[in-house]
Amino acid sequence: MANNAVLDPVLDRSFAACSHPIRRGILERLGEGEMTVGEATGGFGVSKPAISKHLKVLEEAGTIVRVIDGRTHRLRLRTDPLDDAYAWIGKQRELWERKFDTVEEYLREQRDRRGQQQKTDTTADRPDKEA
Amino acid sequence: MANNAVLDPVLDRSFAACSHPIRRGILERLGEGEMTVGEATGGFGVSKPAISKHLKVLEEAGTIVRVIDGRTHRLRLRTDPLDDAYAWIGKQRELWERKFDTVEEYLREQRDRRGQQQKTDTTADRPDKEA
DNA sequence: GCTATTGTTAACCATATGGCTAACAATGCA
DNA sequence: TGCATTGTTAGCCATATGGTTAACAATAGC
Structure with a gap:
């Protein structure tokens, strides 16, 4: 891509993170507070690997932070990326x-x-002429 | 997908439309007012077919409306989908x-x-523990 | 120590993005 | 009529999404 001026991968990923209903659902739940992967992602009707991939997308977008706590992973929301998207x-x-x-x-x-x-x-x- | 409650393809596409810098650039320019494809998409340093595909994504997301005016296509912004994304x-x-x-x-x-x-x-x- | 729970990775598949060149379609204009 | 302009479609390619099953890793708990 020749135009390197407006490149903003952070914004790219923030918007992409919101572009799937399951990921939006996870973000909504995490708005309630820190919780485990199971709590944040249960009931979406897809397999665990599918969930793992969504979490990876959210994590790489910076929208969630993972804290491995023994056998479980605790997830916390990070609002900054969505704030940027909102601001745009x-x-x-x-x-x-x-x-x-x-x-x-x-x-x-x-x-x-x-x-x-x-x-x-x-x-x-x-x-x-309307189309 | 078992959970059919929160399915919102409109929101999916709205966010996806914003997830690429060229598409955001096009939307920004169209914020200035109705203009042709050439005016709205010039200078991004990619080929015309690439631009056409971005326009297709924006159009299917409902963020732009195309009015074919002779040889040129005039583009107009439609704010509703982005309003929905903003509201979410x-x-x-x-x-x-x-x-x-x-x-x-x-x-x-x-x-x-x-x-x-x-x-x-x-x-x-x-x-x-801050990860 | 064995087993259940929690969650990931590996491998595979289908589809969507994002880019290219080449070719086409439709105008506008000399 | 002939040519330049505007923009799309067709075909190709690479990568990312989004899903699956199977297998693994790590821990909790009996």
Whole structure:
């Protein structure tokens, strides 16, 4: 990949971690507090190896931390990566809202201009042939 | 998958859409307003077919809408899927914070109890072996 | 010491990503 | 008409996901 400017593997993994229902379910449960793998992942209806892989994805994304405690592994949530993901979407939403404002301004300007010169610019509010 | 309760393919695709820097870059640009494929995807240093695939992922996630306008394709952002993703993380963050509150309450209770009985529970404020 | 419990790794398979080149489709334009 | 522009599809390849069964590792407990 030539464009090395916006590369952010952390964000990549954070979003990828959230892109599967089982992983989201695990994160939701861990929101209740530290618990064992069995407690955090029981009842999802998949095999233990499948669970192990999901945990690996979550761990490599930095969303969970594992503490091996004897025979069991205790899992704890790490909120930082999801905070980053949240912040990215939040930043975009700000931009959209600001843009929607200017669009409203634009439409108001169009309305005003039409009120003045009464031309045939029906193209102004045409939302383009909808697919 | 046995657990069919929490299945949310829309959320799956929304998060997956954000999990690649080029796709995030495209979404960022489209935040500026409707534009052509060339305008929205230029300069990422990958081939056109690669771009086409990213657009397909974004489109199937519902994050963009394509309007074929003669020779060019005009792209427009659709904010709903990202709003949903934002809301999911936001909900989790609320739970975490509420949990942190109760943890603080718990610690305060511990502190109070120690003040009363002066026992040797140094384990109360230990944040567990930091992996 | 033996056995049950907890969880992982190994090996395999199917599908999705993410990239490429080559070719095509549809316009716009001289 | 002919050519340049815009963008996709087809085919190929490598790697990551997401699942399985079988086997292993480590510990807890009888």
